[in-house]
Amino acid sequence: MEKILVIGSAGQIGSELVLALRKIYGNDNVFATDIKNPPQDVKKSGPFQILDVLDFKNLLHFIVRNKITQVYNLAAVLSGNAEKIPLQAWDINMKALMNTLEAARQSDAKKLFWPSSIAVFGPTTPRHNTPQLTVMEPNTVYGISKLAGERWGEYYFNRYGVDFRSVRYPGLISYKTEPGGGTTDYAVEIFYEAVRKGKYECFLKEDTALPMMFMEDAIDNTIKLMETGPENLSLRSAYNMAGISFTPEELAEEIKKLKPGFTVTYKPDFRQAIADTWPAGIDDSIAQRDWGLTTHYDIKKMTALMLEKVAEKLGKG
Numbered sequence: 001m002e003k004i005l006v007i008g009s010a011g012q013i014g015s016e017l018v019l020a021l022r023k024i025y026g027n028d029n030v031f032a033t034d035i036k037n038p039p040q041d042v043k044k045s046g047p048f049q050i051l052d053v054l055d056f057k058n059l060l061h062f063i064v065r066n067k068i069t070q071v072y073n074l075a076a077v078l079s080g081n082a083e084k085i086p087l088q089a090w091d092i093n094m095k096a097l098m099n100t101l102e103a104a105r106q107s108d109a110k111k112l113f114w115p116s117s118i119a120v121f122g123p124t125t126p127r128h129n130t131p132q133l134t135v136m137e138p139n140t141v142y143g144i145s146k147l148a149g150e151r152w153g154e155y156y157f158n159r160y161g162v163d164f165r166s167v168r169y170p171g172l173i174s175y176k177t178e179p180g181g182g183t184t185d186y187a188v189e190i191f192y193e194a195v196r197k198g199k200y201e202c203f204l205k206e207d208t209a210l211p212m213m214f215m216e217d218a219i220d221n222t223i224k225l226m227e228t229g230p231e232n233l234s235l236r237s238a239y240n241m242a243g244i245s246f247t248p249e250e251l252a253e254e255i256k257k258l259k260p261g262f263t264v265t266y267k268p269d270f271r272q273a274i275a276d277t278w279p280a281g282i283d284d285s286i287a288q289r290d291w292g293l294t295t296h297y298d299i300k301k302m303t304a305l306m307l308e309k310v311a312e313k314l315g316k317g
């Protein structure tokens with residue numbers, strides 16, 4: 001019987017992952033935690049507790065007391081926000097990971113998911129169809145912390161047998177909980193502004209291509225990776241995960257097809273420099289081969305659903 005702990009259940013990924021896991025493993029077997037309150041459905045459909053992953057003692061107690069067997073650690077400061085508080089972001093992102101790695105080593109919660117990101121790549125990485133194994137010289141705090149985290153995860157697998165699993169998420173697009181402080185967040189904001197105002201000022205240039213993925217695909221694939229037999233995993237760092245690549249201009253065009261009259265202006269800010277160091281598209285053939293990564297949403301299908309759901313959420317459906 002699996003008992004699963006989700007750290008960061010109030011966030012963009014966690015608030016959807018908890019519900020998906022509860023459907024599979026049963027409401028009572030998926031423990032949601034965060035340092036803030038999650039959406040009502042997360043709070044009401046199963047156990048929720050305020051828990052700070054930076055507090056190692058409490059974390060370990062929680063894991064032992066509840067006989068946790070798997071942990072999803074989604075707590076992180078995203079790329080844009082991390083550049084504003086470099087040392088704190090490093091402390092938070094690394095300590096959160098190290099605490100869950102150590103808790104896994106010291107308990108029965110041996111299976112650990114921790115998200116890496118396309119931010120592990122940098123300005124010297126090949127930008128197109130970026131391979132799994134390539135030059136990696138990230139120059140953002142977030143990217144450095146994610147690359148270091150991948151190395152630590154693999155280390156804990158090799159040295160202590162912690163069943164560490166990870167993917168390099170592309171930008172994640174969703175309507176339930178908004179992301180905060182990421183470089184790819186324009187691709188979420190744009191839908192809210194399209195519905196609210198019919199116009200959007202984008203903080204990236206129109207031709208900045210980045211890899212993106214719709215949340216449902218991201219969740220399905222994350223669970224798939226966690227459920228696959230360990231014999232299928234040829235990698236114990238983090239798998240490239242590509243999804244769909246597009247530019248702000250291409251996304252704006254898709255929105256315009258459904259919302260004629262929608263306009264976008266471009267006013268790049270400091271996040272442009274971050275995006276310029278990330279891949280335009282990545283090669284995820286190893287994930288496809290090892291554990292069957294697949295996606296169902298292209299830009300068209302994703303745009304239609306986002307507009308519909310965001311309109312419903314804002315009471316304009």
Ligand code: SER
Nearest residue numbers: 078079117182183184
């Ligand atoms: N979406 C994240 C960000 O922009 C990248 O992992 O920070």
